[in-house]
Amino acid sequence: MAEKILRWIENYPGAVILAALVVRGGFLLANGLDLIGDEAYYWDWSRWPDWCYYSKPPMVAWLIGLSTWLLGDFTVAVRMPALLLGAVFLWFFYATARAFYGARGGALALLLILATPINVLANFLMTIDPPLYCFWIMAIYYLRRALFDGQARAWLWAGCASAAALLSKQAALALPAMLLAFLLTDSQRRHLLKKEFPLYLLPILIAAVPILWWNQQHDWVMFGHSRSHFGNPEPVPLTKHLQWARDFLLYQVLLVSPGIFALLLLSSLRAAFNFGKLGAKQRFLLLMGPALLLGVLLLSFLQKAQGNWPMPFYFTGLILLAGERWAGYWQRSFKYALAFGFLMVATTYALPILLQAFNLQNTALDPTKRFKSWRELAVDVHFERLISVPQVEDTFLLALGHRYLASELAFYLPDHPRAYRFETSGEVSSQYEVWPGPVEYVGKNGFIIAEQTAESVPVVLVGAFERFRFLAEIANPDRPGAKYYLYLGENLKYWPDPIKRRADKESYVASDN
Known part of the structure; x- marks a missing residue:
């Protein structure tokens, strides 16, 4: 049964992505949930287009503004970009995994990402995350073509995707930073630092100029806000550190699903401990995501970390995990992890109905209260x-x-x-x-x-x-x-x-x- 499903996905990946788009579109139209605070806040930004805002670059406001200009100031219109960006994300995610591990690896990776609850939320809530995720995986796709297929033009496309990611969220600065780390640790590709890497950086630098200019005009307010997320203003007891780490881990388990998170964490740790023995492609996948994820996990013990911070770091980790499964690892546990992940995804979609059926609406057990x-x-x-x-x-x-x-x-x-x-x-x-x-x-x-x-x-x-x-x-x-x-x-x-x-x-x- 599983073999037939994988073979069908290999042959018809576009149909799978289209089916996901239809399901998500139906949920968007039928759920009746109000905008959360951040969505309304970014909508208000969109009424006054600018090059940057108090806490974030402008992409989320630009996209909401375009959608509401076309469709009107309605809840569905605000969230429509998240739906469309999610479909584009899925295609590039599948294409990236396929480029690394073939059609079977692409099918396995597509199943993995579809079995994570965060992928449901990122295709429903129009916050800064949907554009970041979409442009992030586009950058990874083109970097793979540039690094391992030798396509010169892909450097510029990767730079443009990274620039769009930077216009979405400051975290995108990790892309050029980790690419630099990869090139420095890969003797066969270190020569790319001379010409190709600067070409990749060019669109990113162009995108950074208006952000920096705006902040210079506004007392560097975005940088001050970002800095406030790091460090502890006063000594914190060990129990508080443990509480931060516990809460952060729980957030990851809920957003990624327990089985997939556990397998990805084990896969990432194994790759990190065997870094010197990995091939170039595996080192690239590790550095462009799982290495950063491990860093944020450590950070969550040192200070309070937001649960959504490491989400783009999972993408290449999931591709790496799919490659290991394709190579024969984690076969039984992989099935259970996928099954439980899809159960959580189905529960997420059915949540409004389940809450009504069990008379739990507006109670302490209702996670949709902030949507109302x-x-x-x-x-x-x-x-x-x-x-x-x-x-x-x-x-x-x-x-x-x-x-x-x-x-x-x-x-x-x-x-x-x-x-x-x-x-x-x-x-x-x-x-x-x-x-x-x-x-x-x-x-x-x-x-x-x-x-x-x-x-x-x-x-x-x-x-x-x-x-x-x-x-x-x-x-x-x-x-x-x-x-x-x-x-x-x-x-x-x-x-x-x-x-x-x-x-x-x-x-x-x-x-x-």
């Missing part, structure tokens, strides 16, 4: 807006709270108002603090939504309006018992920029000293 409630909140907020100001088109929205509150309401309110955020700390902690405040709305009305009562609203904000009044108390659908408070600020007189006020205060204190 925003649309409901927007309906309640819009109702109160219409009662107070029948014509809301020329008003703005101001959030006191998390950036998701601003971006989700901006998306789900029917008029998609311009959203702003008042950061009481005076620190730049999101793209909303990078953008200018609502100075263009001076003389106009704004709706302020907050989690604090009127007594706790900053005095400087209240004083910025001619009149400031409480409108309604709105239930927080995501947290029973918690409330949102909606206010109307009439006739904005000026914008009390909290970032500028803090900078002016610090400048004043410094001058006194």
